[in-house]
Each structure stands twice: as structure tokens, then as C-alpha cells.
Amino acid sequence: MDKGFGMVFFHLFVFSIFVYVMLYVFDSDLVTYSNDPIENSALLGDDLKEETLPEAKSEKERLGEVDVGRLDEQDELKDKGAHVFSGAVPEMVVIPVGRFRMGCVSGKDCSPDEVPVHEVTIDQPFAMSKYEVTFAQWDACVVDGGCGGYKPSDQGWGRGNRPVINVSWKDATGYAEWLSRKTGKRYRLPSEAEWEYAARSGSTTKYHFGDDESQLCRYANHRDRSTNLSFSNESCSDGVGERTAEVGSYQPNSFGLYDMHGNVWEWVQDCYNWSYAGAPSDGSAWISGDCDGRVLRGGSHYVEPIYLRSRWRSAASIDGDGDFEIGFRVVKVFG
Ligand SMILES: [Ca+2]
Ligand SMILES: [Ca+2]
Numbered sequence: 001m002d003k004g005f006g007m008v009f010f011h012l013f014v015f016s017i018f019v020y021v022m023l024y025v026f027d028s029d030l031v032t033y034s035n036d037p038i039e040n041s042a043l044l045g046d047d048l049k050e051e052t053l054p055e056a057k058s059e060k061e062r063l064g065e066v067d068v069g070r071l072d073e074q075d076e077l078k079d080k081g082a083h084v085f086s087g088a089v090p091e092m093v094v095i096p097v098g099r100f101r102m103g104c105v106s107g108k109d110c111s112p113d114e115v116p117v118h119e120v121t122i123d124q125p126f127a128m129s130k131y132e133v134t135f136a137q138w139d140a141c142v143v144d145g146g147c148g149g150y151k152p153s154d155q156g157w158g159r160g161n162r163p164v165i166n167v168s169w170k171d172a173t174g175y176a177e178w179l180s181r182k183t184g185k186r187y188r189l190p191s192e193a194e195w196e197y198a199a200r201s202g203s204t205t206k207y208h209f210g211d212d213e214s215q216l217c218r219y220a221n222h223r224d225r226s227t228n229l230s231f232s233n234e235s236c237s238d239g240v241g242e243r244t245a246e247v248g249s250y251q252p253n254s255f256g257l258y259d260m261h262g263n264v265w266e267w268v269q270d271c272y273n274w275s276y277a278g279a280p281s282d283g284s285a286w287i288s289g290d291c292d293g294r295v296l297r298g299g300s301h302y303v304e305p306i307y308l309r310s311r312w313r314s315a316a317s318i319d320g321d322g323d324f325e326i327g328f329r330v331v332k333v334f335g
Contacts, residue, residue, distance in 0.1 A: 088140035090129035131247035135159030146178035172328040191285035208253040220262030264327035272315035300325035
């Protein structure tokens with residue numbers, strides 16, 4: 001072989017090695033999430049709150065974080081009680097059977113739609129998602145060809161572990177149907193009674209932790225001192241301004257459910273009725289009355305404490321597109 005040609009070949013060889021090494025280094029820098037919570041903690045740092053998900057990543061990389069093909073396996077692991085990173089399947093909490101009084105149990109400052117107070121019996125255990133359904137979970141549905149291919153706006157706040165927003169009641173229902181198909185289990189939106197039972201988690205106070213609004217910032221992202229909005233709760237700061245917080249950023253209720261107060265309003269199955277006269281007492285959804293309006297519960301990052309109360313009821317059109325305050329969580333039915 002000619003010596004000059006040999007040197008060129010040698011340099012090309014060295015350059016190829018250099019390019020290969022650089023590509024490897026670059027590629028290994030693309031963070032992906034595994035199903036190991038310890039690994040994920042290491043990737044994200046100890047503080048999973050606020051801006052830690054890599055928003056700068058491309059859409060392809062971000063959607064690759066959830067392994068749609070492993071849905072069934074993750075679900076089985078959760079049924080066995082293993083703690084796995086929720087990934088594409090919402091992490092669920094089993095809600096015990098029981099009885100509670102639904103509505104304005106204090107008898108003070110009652111809204112017309114919070115009375116008559118009525119006793120509800122939950123005689124079948126169900127599971128409820130520990131957190132509001134996240135953008136990562138929604139996007140997994142889209143990647144899998146579900147959820148109508150709809151990619152809701154995140155308002156520029158980031159996706160990942162923030163709750164999905166800008167979803168209609170029909171969108172939320174569609175997600176639960178996809179999750180049911182994908183896992184072979186039965187998921188749906190909560191009934192309004194199930195939601196209030198789960199939110200109260202045994203309490204009869206305004207909030208699941210008591211009545212003191214200065215404590216709300218430990219439990220809920222809401223219109224607090226961190227916002228520049230009028231009528232905000234000036235008695236405390238929850239650390240998040242006029243936007244959603246990543247799910248699970250605050251303290252849970254005694255059932256282990258997070259963000260039942262605040263962050264995003266949550267769709268439930270029920271049609272909206274102007275009073276509880278004639279409401280079911282067995283925990284089932286009320287699907288008669290004004291079914292153009294569907295009930296929303298729990299308040300959001302954008303509203304003041306009164307709307308975060310366990311008993312407060314709101315509603316929006318079934319034909320609407322949702323907005324930056326509205327998300328949902330799901331329940332899983334056994335048997
Ligand atoms: Ca806030
Ligand atoms: Ca909420």
C-alpha cells in the first residue's frame with residue numbers, strides 16, 4: 001500500500017473513532033426514565049418538584065420516556081403491591097368501604113347545590129389514582145394511538161409530571177377507556193360521591209386536614225400569596241404562582257391521595273344538578289338531570305380557598321374543550 005494513502009487511511013480511521021466516541025457521549029446524555037424509582041430519583045435529583053423534567057428535550061425523546069409496551073407488566077406489579085415508577089399507568093390507592101355524609105355537613109354558608117346533606121354508602125372498595133393524571137400519562141395514550149391523537153397545550157409550563165390540562169370531559173373519559181383496553185382492567189372517572197368520599201377521607205371539615213386556610217399551602221397549589229391575583233389567600237405561600245405544580249408536590253390526605261384540593265379541577269362522571277334532592281345514596285354517578293354540564297371538583301391553582309373545599313361543586317359544558325385549570329383523575333373498579 002502507498003505510504004501517503006496509508007496515512008490518509010490512518011487519519012480517517014482515527015477521525016471515525018473520534019466521531020463514534022462523540023456520538024456515544026452525546027447519545028448517553030439523552031435522559032430516559034426507567035421503571036426503577038431509585039434510578040429516576042438519581043436522574044431527576046432528589047427534588048422532583050418544579051421544572052426538573054427536561055422540557056428542552058425534543059418531543060420524540062419526551063414521549064419515549066414512557067414505555068407503552070410495558071403497561072400490562074407495570075399494572076401487574078402494582079397489583080402485587082410492588083412500588084414501581086408510575087410511568088404510563090397511574091399509581092392507584094385502594095379506597096376502603098364506608099359511609100359518609102355528603103354536602104354541606106357544617107350547616108353553615110351552604111350553597112344551594114350542596115344540600116340536602118345526604119348519607120352515602122360506599123360498599124365496594126375501589127382504587128383511585130394517587131395523583132391527577134399527568135401529561136406523561138396522557139402523552140403515552142397518544143403515542144399508543146389512543147386519546148384521539150389529541151395533544152393538549154401545556155400553556156408553556158412543561159409536561160412530564162404536571163397534570164394534564166385543557167382536556168374536556170369526553171377527553172378524560174376517552175383516556176379511561178384507552179387505559180381499560182390497554183390493561184384489561186376497568187378504569188373510569190370517579191362518581192361525584194366517590195370523589196367527595198375520597199377527598200374527605202373521614203373528615204367533616206372544610207378541607208381534609210381541618211378548617212384553617214393558613215394551612216392550605218401545605219396541601220394545595222391554589223390562589224395563594226405566590227400569585228399576583230386579587231382575592232388570593234394571603235395567609236400563606238404554597239411556592240407556585242399562576243400555574244400548575246407537578247403532581248404530588250404537597251402533602252396527601254389520610255387516604256394517601258395528593259392534590260384533592262387545588263392544582264387542577266377534576267372531572268367526575270356526574271351530570272350537574274342544582275341540588276342534591278334525588279341524588280343516589282349508593283356512591284354511583286348521577287347521570288340524569290342537566291347532562292350538558294358535568295361536575296368538576298377540588299378547585300385549582302387559579303382559585304381561592306372557598307372553591308377548594310371538599311364539598312364545593314362546579315361544572316362545565318360536556319362540549320367544552322376544558323381549560324388551563326381542568327384535569328382529572330381515574331378510579332379502578334375491582335371484579
Ligand atoms: Ca399557588
Ligand atoms: Ca386537584
